[in-house]
Amino acid sequence: METIASYFKIIFDVGPNVVLPFFIFLFALALGTKASKAIRAAIFIAIALIGIKMVVAFMGDNLGPAMKALSKNSGLKLDVMDVGWGAVAAAIWATPMGAIGIPVLLIFNLVLLYFRVTKTLMVDIWNYHHLITAGVLTYYATDNVYLGFVGMMLAAFITWLTADWAAPFLQKFYGLPGISMPTLSSISELVIAAPINELLDRIPGVKNIRGNFDSVRKYLGLFGEPAVLAVIIGLVIGIMANYSIKDSLNLAMNLAAVMIILPKVVAILMEGLMPIQEASSEFLQKHLGGREILLGLDSAISIGHPSVLTAALILTPFVLVLAAILPGNQMLPFADITVIPFRIAFVVALVNGNVFRTLVIGAVVLIQVLLCGTVTSPVLTKIFLAVGGKMPEGAVGVASFSGGSLFVTYAIMQTLSFILSGVIISAVVFGLFLLVAKSQQRKAIQLMEEEEENTYAAIQNKSTPL
Template sequence: MQVLQYIVDLGATVMIPIVIFIVGLIFGNGIGKSLKSGISVGIGFTGISLVISLLTDNLGKAAEAMAKNFHLGLNVVDVGWPGTSPLAWASNLGLVAIVVSIIVNAIMLLTKMTKVVNVDIWNIWHMAFTGAIVQIATGSFTWGIVAIVVHAIIAFKLGDIFKPVTDNFFELEGISIPHGSSATMGIFAKPIDDLIEAIPGLRDINISSKTIEKKFGVFGQPSIIGAVLGLIIGLLAGFSVGKSLQLAIQMAAVMVLMPVVVKYIMEGLIPISESAKKIMDKHFKNSEFTIGMDPALLLGDADVIAAGLLFVPITLLIAMLMPGNRILPFGDLATIGFFIAIATGVHKGNIFRTLISGSVIMTITLWISNQTWQLQDKLGRSVGLLAEGKKVGSLDQGGNPITYLLTEGITKHITIGFIVILVLYVAAFVYTYVSYKKNKLY
């Protein structure tokens, strides 16, 4: 456990390359090839970390300024995934979650319940967080383990369900995204997409980075789209023209740099994926196993980034209009793309449709965050990472339906809100699963 804790403390940019190196050796790639894969993935995640820092340091300030300008007056601060993941790892279920999720993944692979070979050890913090919140709510370590198991099963199945999306739209063949809010909330996109498709006129609206570039030429290129959105956000934040122009260039840089750094990750993963496929096909014919990876890979798409920037003011607007809301969106605003990435893929890059499903996703996320923040607050104090007097919550995982439903269900706290979220989530999950399987896309 001490070795695991040491590796976890190194962070995702070191942890994932180490795991990739070990997986490469297991799949017979040799030391040199495995080392190259691990370092390439490390370079990619370091690049993503730098770009996300560019977002959080600059877009985060703009989001905070917008919140003040809109006079939201909300007193529970969303600390985002950077502030939430340490709580999960610091809990007594943090490292246990790694072992439990690996066992669950192995059992599911052996019983053919999933085709996802998860190597994204860092994002197991999502499952650890669910377990820790359930433990806080029930006082039971055992129920915490049960919650981790259930979350892991659902996550790996989500990786399977959205394989057509990661294969065909994102062109990440052999890669699956079983973690995070992207997959968890993506199930709402498919029924919404089919509903829009059934409405004449509405179904014909198609706005994407490609259609914009085709119509407006050079003015529709991703860098210019990013600059325009950055400028608008800066002006909405009340920044001076100069500071708004700086934000415009920074967001243009994000649009251009994110796809570049993602390519390094893919260069490292392709040899691993190919070797894994050969070995798996040898023992399990027609298995089509996929490598489970971080949803950050999806942020390399221009439509995801553009939609993510649009949802900065939209999420603040939802927070302002939602009755009884106490959560101030902040920490996760800069990386809102994680929440709507899979949805963007389901809509085949149609930003118009993403705005509709994304609004549903962010409304549900924000509402759930209001129900869980007190437990997260209690978790923060129990692990000694939250000072007295501060009230914190988070959209990422704090607004996760799986965490909410397990916590409320296990504690038998059955409310109208619980029933509504349960019905919506189960119905959307089943609909999405059946839709992709029925069309032989899954």
């Protein structure tokens, strides 16, 4: 296993911009795609993901300092520093479980596919680090390597099954047929979001609140245009950060650029996916009797949607208010401010772009991130220091909007550490989520059966002579 892990580490050290297109190229060839088309598809997908990261980094370069100034002006005194998902991922990969986790999870994924437990083939190797994080945190919390691997496998199992469940509404909302998005940093929020959405469906008055981001933009006219809306939000953030007029205007225009450029980059991704989707459909019909297999990609492909970006920009300053007033929170949002789109992208699709529900559920998700990040910070800090990380000035601990802040990771770590409060919270939340998921599956099956019956009746009526 260590030998296999060493080979995977060599491949992984090349970086995700090379590793991901390499695996996509192999996957495309396995589906019967011509080599020339497979190469083009892999390159276009890689270009799109690089472009998405560049635009998100650009947003971070502009939004990060503004949020830091806003935090300073508000006088927040929180001693657990958000060091960002990148620092956490680097720390996780530096642990012994880091490289070993890749081949273990890849084999586990193929076994589950073979036995039809999941339909998701996670080719997004880079984001395996979210799954491995659950294992490493569990290992450091329990000092038991076996429980560490159990935690990693549990995170993978939950992620892939939830990705299967979420695929239909994500495909429909984002226009991505044949795709699932098994990125734990986005998937995890559905465990919280789905029960809340079901609860909102049962509250008189609240359940009837309509209006998605598209309809709001149409109602607002010019002020509802994504770029104009981004300018307004950017100016508000600039003023709150005590920026000068010049700096506020520059921030506003840069955020407007992100709002327009990011969807264009996602369009490049779609161009790369087209031949793989076509080949996948033909392959499944020919060799697997039409059995569905979903290509598991990074949830980054969903964050370019204008509704996601609009909601994220609205929630960004709000998270600082939450951090300041939330009882029990010690986490200061900073480096991961720009990953809020990843935290809410699936929420937006779950509620079909409903503005009210997106903001309400998004706020609850951010509360969960802050509290879980605070609770798991001591263990994450231990890992961070063990691999040579340096503690930020004035901080007593580190956290991020990834790692232990994800509810699935928190739940696994708390449960396998036999912490009673964590076990109870996890059991309640997962129990509610499973009830909602089962209910929605039954409704989907019932709807499908009704459509088949209607189709059959229509055919019978058409064929019956007058």
